Amino acid sequence: MPEKKSAKTNTQKFNSITDQLPDFTHQYFYSGTSGKAILTRISYALDIKYFLEFAVNYYPYFTDKQVKELSIEDIRQIKATDIDDFLTWMDENQHLSERTRARRRSSISGIFEYLINTERKLDYNPVAGSLSVEIPENEYVIYLNIDEQEQLLNCIRYGTGLTQRQLIFHEKYKKRDLAIVFLFLDTGLRISELQALNVNDVIIYEDLIDPEKNECYVLALRKGKKKSGTTSKVYFSDESKEYITEYLDSRKVLGEKFTENTPLFTTNTGDRLSIREIQQMLKKYVAASLKRTDISVHKLRSSFAMEFYKHEKNILVLQQRMGHRSINATNIYARASDREEAVKNSRNWRNNK
Structure with a gap:
């Protein structure tokens, strides 16, 4: 499948980068970052490669060496001011x-x-004494409000704004696409989390005697828990349940038999829908309904967060729903929402005397 090929390619890229790095880094990448996603590990490897390339070109300690030749003894010579030089150069x-x-x-x-805490090969982290880099706080979050979300969903429901060519295939895919996009807007799932779902990850429990006990959720492998393989309950609404059920029923009508590993969202050939295919699908509907190019799948996650916080005003629940390990990541949406509301409420500021 396309995603497996992509994962293999990323692993090859990661290995290619780490092969260019000194021997003392290899255990770090083998075990110290093993729980991270492959793209995160690639990012770490590239960052360290760029730093060491700068080091051999600009630091006087080892200008006669190549990156691959650096040793722990060389690294011990790096001071906090050297890190500052690298930051300034960037x-x-x-x-x-x-x-x-x-x-x-x-x-x-x-x-x-x-190298200090695990391998006990160094005693000092020069980065700790270097200048920090202040990241400016985002003034706003790009997202779709409820009305814009409805425009997008109506495009999927009715084909509003689609070209004649797009409408030819629309009827075939609209139940699937509606279930996908609404689930994003309803739960804040990441694209990798949604794309990996199987049919048996969808749990719909209905208690005919006590409706208060009804539950609808997917068992998703959330970011930060991939190493342990522990899934989390991500709850969805009755409206999501309706769209998912209709989509799965449409597949059953065509004679499909679901097994333990049957993908939840598939192509017309039954293969798991790839991340790129989901991105391209959303891009089509956003262009047709909103004439925008700044709305990605991640912005649907932001749309969920902003609208959820506006209605619930509960940052701890939002943190849980978003799967954030740190409340700081969730605070971005709370601050943006509160700021937006305060600015809107200040419209008649002259009357507040």
Whole structure:
């Protein structure tokens, strides 16, 4: 399947990068980052590679060495001011954003901490004494409000705004696409979490005697829990239940038999829908309904977060629903929502005397 091929390609890319790095880094990438997603590990490896390339070109300690030749003894010579030089160089020569520079600084700190605390090969982390990189707070979150969400959903329901060519295939896929997009807007699932769902991950429990006991959720493998393989309950609404049930029923009518590993969302050939295919599907509907290019699947996650917080005003529940390990990640949406509401309420500020 396409996703397996992509995963293999990413693993090859990761191995290609780490092969270019010094021997003392290999155990860090083998075990110290083993619980991270492959794209995250690639990012760490690239950040460290860029730093070490800078080191051999600009630090006087080992200008006669190549990156691959660096040793623990060489790394011990790096001081906090050397890290500052790297951060300044990224700013002045590469013109990188604060976020990118902060991420690279964090990646470098990560391997130093591993060499200090796990392998006991170093005594000092020069990053700790270096200048921090302040990341400017986002003034707003790009998202779809309830009315815009409804425009998008109506495009999927009725084909509003689609071209004649798109309408030819619309009837065939609309139940699937409606179930996917509404589930994103209803739960805040990440695209990788939704794409990996199987039919038997959908749990719909209905108690005819006591409706209060009814439950609808998917068992999703959330970010940060992939290493343990522990799934989390991600609850969805009755409206989501309706769309998912209609979609699955339409597949049953065609004679499909569901097994334990049957993908929840599939192509017309029965293969699991790939992440790219989901992205392209959403792009089509967003262009047709909203004439926008800034709404990605991740922005649907932001749309869920913003509207959920507006209605519930409960940041701890939102944190749980979003699958955030840190409340700081959730606070972004709470601050943006409160700021937006405060600005709107200040419209008649002259009357508040």
